[in-house]
Amino acid sequence: MPGWADFNGGDIFYGFPDLETRGVKFAHDQHGVAVDPDTQDRLPTSSALAEVVAFRDHRFPALKGAQLVGAEVCQYENSSNGDFLIDFHPRFENVLLVGGGSGHGFKHGPEVGRYSAGRLLGLVKAEPRFSLATKSEAHHREVH
Secondary structure, three states, X not given: OOOEEEEEOOEEEEEEOOOOOOOOEEEEEOOOOXXXXXXXXXXXXXXXXXXXXXXXXXXXXXXXXXXXXXXXXXXXXXXXXXXXXXXXXXXXXXXXXXXXXXXXXXXXXXXXXXXXXXXXXXXXXXXXXXXXXHOOOOOOOOOO
């Protein structure tokens, strides 16, 4: 079973095959409320869990009724527009801010590291879409 994503008019469900004998993963990529990562309860609500199970049963009928091995909230951060933040601090020229990539950070990690090092050393030009100026308090996520 490959990793997969089901895009339904912006409503995204995705999953992975059985890795490390933890079972098949099913997830709904849906933004929740803002949380404090130090105090967040990482347990999904019963309605969120029912939604994922209903999707699984509909799209993967051979798994209908399969035992639920575990469930947890997959917390991640991202910027207001869904793009990385890789820019110098407005007041401290020796501080590079890097973030906004949890949803995509793992797969882009090596390139984010290369680009960030290049910015710190003055070897690469700034990419405008990664600038702090393009981020805001209002959510306008365009990148998945």
